[in-house]
Amino acid sequence: MAEYGASSIMVSGGEPTLNPELAQIIDDIHSLGMGVELNTNGTLLSRHKYLYQQNIEALIISLDGFSPAEYKEIRGINKFETVCDNIMEFKKQSPETIVGIRVALTKYTLNKLDKLVDLCKKLNIDSVGFNPIDVTSSSFSRNMSLERSILLRNRLFPDLDDLNDFITSLEDIESDNYKTIEEASLKSLFSWNISQFKKCANYYKEIIISEKTIDSLEPCNFPNYSLVVDYDQNIQP
Numbered sequence: 001m002a003e004y005g006a007s008s009i010m011v012s013g014g015e016p017t018l019n020p021e022l023a024q025i026i027d028d029i030h031s032l033g034m035g036v037e038l039n040t041n042g043t044l045l046s047r048h049k050y051l052y053q054q055n056i057e058a059l060i061i062s063l064d065g066f067s068p069a070e071y072k073e074i075r076g077i078n079k080f081e082t083v084c085d086n087i088m089e090f091k092k093q094s095p096e097t098i099v100g101i102r103v104a105l106t107k108y109t110l111n112k113l114d115k116l117v118d119l120c121k122k123l124n125i126d127s128v129g130f131n132p133i134d135v136t137s138s139s140f141s142r143n144m145s146l147e148r149s150i151l152l153r154n155r156l157f158p159d160l161d162d163l164n165d166f167i168t169s170l171e172d173i174e175s176d177n178y179k180t181i182e183e184a185s186l187k188s189l190f191s192w193n194i195s196q197f198k199k200c201a202n203y204y205k206e207i208i209i210s211e212k213t214i215d216s217l218e219p220c221n222f223p224n225y226s227l228v229v230d231y232d233q234n235i236q237p
Contacts, residue, residue, distance in 0.1 A: 001034065008035035008057060014231065017044040026054050039102070043079045045086040052093040059094075060129070061087060063101040066115040070108045074156075087123050100127040105200055107158040110166055113180045120189060128184070129191045132200050133157065135207065153207065160208060163201050170198050 001009060009029050016022055017040050029036050035057040042061040045051065051059075063083065065071035071080035091099055101123075103109055103116065120128060135152040138144045158166070169177040181197055184190040192200075229235055 002032040006034055008037055010037040010039055010060075010226075012039040015044070016040055017048055022048070023050055023054070026056070030055065041075070042083040042086050043077075045090055046082075049093075052090065056094070056097050058098040058100060059090060061099070061101045062104075064104045064106065065108055066112055066119050070112075073108060074104075074106065084119075084123060087125075091124050098126045099124075100129060101125055102129045102131065104131055104133055104156075105197075106133060106156040107162065108156075110158050110201070111162065111177070113184075114176060117180060117184055117189070125189075127191060128189055130196075130200070132203060157204055157208060158201075160205065163205050163208075167198055167201050167205075170194050170201075 011022070011025060011029075013019075016038060019025070026036050026038075036054070037058040037060060038051070038056050039060045039062070042063070061083065063071070064074040065080065068078060068080040071083075072078050087099060090097070101120070109116070116128065119125075133152065133156050135149045135156075136144065166177065169175040170181070172178055173182075178194065181190060181192070181194055185193040227235055
């Protein structure tokens with residue numbers, strides 16, 4: 001990676017804080033002159049206090065619910081307060097590190113972006129990245145059968161009425177959703193602007209309305225701008 005000019009490596013997973021060699025991995029990356037970004041669910045950060053002194057450029061926390069109940073519904077565990085406490089402690093111990101959160105847009109988050117902004121203020125978050133629910137591809141070695149795809153759609157997608165209401169709100173500059181997104185994107189808190197949120201909502205609508213099979217949809221676009229070294233050392237794509 002260093003020989004080909006990479007400036008940084010994102011250490012992701014699975015959950016990287018479960019790797020007993022994480023400290024050595026970070027040291028090795030730094031020794032080659034590259035920066036480190038750590039993508040984690042944040043539940044185990046307090047057990048890895050060495051990370052405070054590791055000069056990590058960015059800590060990215062996956063946080064797909066903005067309350068304990070929503071978080072548990074998505075993640076299956078009651079760790080919302082633990083993650084929030086870990087983020088605040090990390091910010092205190094490593095103030096130079098950029099701390100961001102990554103949010104998957106689901107029926108639990110799409111129309112609650114104002115709550116997200118409030119949470120960011122509470123946790124002193126530097127940036128928020130978004131991603132659609134991937135219910136079609138086999139990226140990251142997933143077994144994405146049609147049955148699994150339909151299960152994920154039913155469990156996580158907003159329904160058509162909510163999607164239509166959301167899209168309509170993004171066309172009204174006086175709506176709360178429009179104002180929230182516009183202000184957050186102008187401040188560089190949100191990585192997405194109005195058009196990107198609208199594109200995601202329309203993408204969900206297309207899947208629901210057309211009932212397309214997983215083979216007829218675009219694959220995950222992640223490989224367009226990144227490559228992945230998998231746990232078995234294979235490089236994808």
